[in-house]
Amino acid sequence: MTYDDFRRLEERLEQQGRVSENDIEEVFVKKCCKKREIADSMNSNYREYISCLEAQRRVDDVRSVVAGQFSGIGDILSDLSDEFKSAMKCDTEAAERVISALSAVGIIPMECICLITSGGRMNVELSISPKSKRFSKGQLMREISKCCGRRFDLPLITKEGGSIMAKFCEMPVYDVEIGTEQHIANRGRLCGDCLNYFNDGTGNTYAIVCDGMGTGGRAAVDGNMATSIMTRLLKSGLTPESSLQIVNSALMVKSEDESLSTVDVAKIDLYSGRVTLNKAGAPLTYIKKNGRVIAKEMPSLPAGILNNIKFSTDTVNLTTGDMVVMVSDGVLSGNEKWLENLIRTWNKGSTQELAQAVVAEAIKHRNDGHDDDITVLAVKLTDNE
Numbered sequence: 001m002t003y004d005d006f007r008r009l010e011e012r013l014e015q016q017g018r019v020s021e022n023d024i025e026e027v028f029v030k031k032c033c034k035k036r037e038i039a040d041s042m043n044s045n046y047r048e049y050i051s052c053l054e055a056q057r058r059v060d061d062v063r064s065v066v067a068g069q070f071s072g073i074g075d076i077l078s079d080l081s082d083e084f085k086s087a088m089k090c091d092t093e094a095a096e097r098v099i100s101a102l103s104a105v106g107i108i109p110m111e112c113i114c115l116i117t118s119g120g121r122m123n124v125e126l127s128i129s130p131k132s133k134r135f136s137k138g139q140l141m142r143e144i145s146k147c148c149g150r151r152f153d154l155p156l157i158t159k160e161g162g163s164i165m166a167k168f169c170e171m172p173v174y175d176v177e178i179g180t181e182q183h184i185a186n187r188g189r190l191c192g193d194c195l196n197y198f199n200d201g202t203g204n205t206y207a208i209v210c211d212g213m214g215t216g217g218r219a220a221v222d223g224n225m226a227t228s229i230m231t232r233l234l235k236s237g238l239t240p241e242s243s244l245q246i247v248n249s250a251l252m253v254k255s256e257d258e259s260l261s262t263v264d265v266a267k268i269d270l271y272s273g274r275v276t277l278n279k280a281g282a283p284l285t286y287i288k289k290n291g292r293v294i295a296k297e298m299p300s301l302p303a304g305i306l307n308n309i310k311f312s313t314d315t316v317n318l319t320t321g322d323m324v325v326m327v328s329d330g331v332l333s334g335n336e337k338w339l340e341n342l343i344r345t346w347n348k349g350s351t352q353e354l355a356q357a358v359v360a361e362a363i364k365h366r367n368d369g370h371d372d373d374i375t376v377l378a379v380k381l382t383d384n385e
Helices: 002-016 021-027 035-086 092-104 137-148 216-235 240-254 337-344 351-365
Strands: 087-090 109-117 122-128 156-160 163-169 174-183 193-199 204-212 261-269 274-280 285-289 292-296 312-317 323-327 374-383
Touching: 002 021, 002 035, 021 035, 092 109, 092 122, 092 137, 122 137, 137 163, 174 193, 174 351, 193 216, 193 374, 204 216, 204 323, 204 374, 216 240, 216 261, 240 261, 240 274, 261 323, 261 374, 274 285, 285 337, 292 312, 292 337, 323 337, 323 351, 337 351, 351 374
Parallel strands: none
Antiparallel strands: 087 109, 109 122, 122 163, 156 163, 174 374, 193 204, 204 261, 261 274, 274 312, 285 292, 285 323, 323 374
16 A cells, blocks of 8 residues: 555656645555655655756767767868868969068968869968068958969958968959848847858858847847857858758757757859858748749758758859848748749849848738848849959
């Protein structure tokens, strides 16, 4: 009988989270003379049991994330291998001319590498001492162009390990015009969406839109975290696929609560006009090509749910005047024909004006009584003159 009494008490403990003297009075068949001691003991041991289960769950989560990180490291090494393969040779003479010329004007190079790619283009990577004389991007570009006998674009400048890193690529065929606009839900201060765009120093422009789960501060943390990590990894030369694994792991271990973010990345090759779309849980992207609008829907999971998630990927070749319009799900609240019509008929205004118009129309077209964060990033290909 005592066994049955404790089994019934255990069921009540699982339902309520704790037991009291009254529970023991009701459950036990025979009168118990140490009700308080039994209740205290069971509550204490049950808390320890729950803590052990939670600790074991957390350990399993960490093990799973670490396994995913090792997989990500494998992808990173593969990326580096592919990058070395694409570089056919190193022009040491050009590198020496660059070092000599920059030193003469007070810019102290710590290292210079001039790589000739398989396509015959040259990329220059330069490490500069922070003790150097103050310089501008334009000055660096002119000196590098003169030394290498090629026309280079403005460099991507970053700071790493106490030195200044500058990456140059030959002048691309295309340039981009970019416009962005955001609306914060419920007139709040923090937007759960986050965006960024940049040139990676090798002739590619990246556009990123990340949407944290929900609205407000917590969503803003997740969205900004995903965007900032993705930006830093892409700038360092990693592929979007490898970068996604790191973002995913970071969101999974950020807190005990669920942390999710969609990741939407568009990579635009400024030499060929080829656009690669990478989506992890992100909504439609609209492509305007030759006056027609194509809605790219690519189902996938957001970052922060499972290990080893993958991007859904698609590509399209664009030319001068074509556009890419990326949006967060706050824009899409039903029938999106108005959005397609707006993009298709947008011929005279700038991309900034287009982004503002899309946000304004999205607010007007919401008919569910729910306000949401809205983000629009529009990119137009132009000739590089």
